[in-house]
Amino acid sequence: MGEAVAFYLAAALILGFAVLVITARSTVHSVMFLVLNFLSVAGLYVLLSAQFLAVIQVLVYAGGIVVLYLFVVMLVSLKRSAEAHSDPKRLGRLGVVLSVAVLAEFVAIAAYGWATPAAVGPGLQASNVEQLGRALYMDYLIPFEVASMLLLVAMIGAIVLAKREL
Amino acid sequence: MITPTHYLALSAALFMIGAIGVLTRRNIIIILMSIELMLNAVNINFVVFSHQIQNVVGQVFAVFVICVAAAEAAVGLAIILAFYRNKETVNIDDMTLLRW
Numbered sequence: 677m678g679e680a681v682a683f684y685l686a687a688a689l690i691l692g693f694a695v696l697v698i699t700a701r702s703t704v705h706s707v708m709f710l711v712l713n714f715l716s717v718a719g720l721y722v723l724l725s726a727q728f729l730a731v732i733q734v735l736v737y738a739g740g741i742v743v744l745y746l747f748v749v750m751l752v753s754l755k756r757s758a759e760a761h762s763d764p765k766r767l768g769r770l771g772v773v774l775s776v777a778v779l780a781e782f783v784a785i786a787a788y789g790w791a792t793p794a795a796v797g798p799g800l801q802a803s804n805v806e807q808l809g810r811a812l813y814m815d816y817l818i819p820f821e822v823a824s825m826l827l828l829v830a831m832i833g834a835i836v837l838a839k840r841e842l
Numbered sequence: 843m844i845t846p847t848h849y850l851a852l853s854a855a856l857f858m859i860g861a862i863g864v865l866t867r868r869n870i871i872i873i874l875m876s877i878e879l880m881l882n883a884v885n886i887n888f889v890v891f892s893h894q895i896q897n898v899v900g901q902v903f904a905v906f907v908i909c910v911a912a913a914e915a916a917v918g919l920a921i922i923l924a925f926y927r928n929k930e931t932v933n934i935d936d937m938t939l940l941r942w
Contacts, residue, residue, distance in 0.1 A: 683848060690852065694879050697875055697876070698863030698879075724892075729885075729905065737878075744915055744916065745919065751926075774858060781854040782851065785854060786847070789847030804901075811899060811901075815902075819906065826910065833916075834920040837923070
């Protein structure tokens with residue numbers, strides 16, 4: 677019962693803030709709603725007993741990436757509205773395609789739920805962080821190192837791109 | 843009783859909101875934020891399946907997704923800054939440099 681209440685609350689917050697992100701007039705408001713959306717997703721991770729991932733979500737997404745977005749929004753002048761004309765015909769075609777896609781998704785999910793009616797288990801035993809660290813540093817050491825190289829390359833690339841002249 | 847199906851439906855809805863944002867908004871910063879929403883939906887799927895089959899590997903991949911999202915945001919925003927410096931716009935309808 678408590679789990680259901682928590683899930684529906686988190687789901688309502690996530691979807692509501694997501695809609696606000698893509699509909700807000702001001703880009704700064706969009707970024708703020710994005711922070712709240714990420715925090716709600718972190719709450720959902722706690723519900724799924726993925727505490728470490730929830731902490732990472734708050735630190736990296738809500739703390740790091742969003743600040744980056746905010747910097748760019750502030751650097752880019754917002755005097756003129758970036759929204760140009762919206763073509764109703766294109767929007768109509770888009771609506772059809774997206775509705776078909778979401779219908780297919782829900783059918784697939786329903787089929788999956790019908791085929792395997794398993795309930796969510798009692799949660800991963802032992803410490804979540806310990807298990808995650810073990811998997812990350814023993815079974816997935818090479819992907820982990822590749823990810824660190826990716827971050828290094830992205831950092832250098834961002835500096836080179838954003839610098840006025842080399 | 844909350845089953846994985848509930849979580850999957852939530853993630854599908856979140857992904858669709860992100861897709862709508864990418865396809866309807868013209869401001870490229872909002873489009874990048876919508877991509878972040880879609881990556882979050884993928885992460886929710888990973889964590890739900892990790893929880894259901896009692897295996898931590900799904901969470902490992904969610905960590906990798908977060909890592910790639912951080913790299914993508916850094917490079918994407920740097921590109922936006924460089925473009926804005928040259929063209930004074932963040933509207934993707936005006937970004938037609940590579941179209942012939």
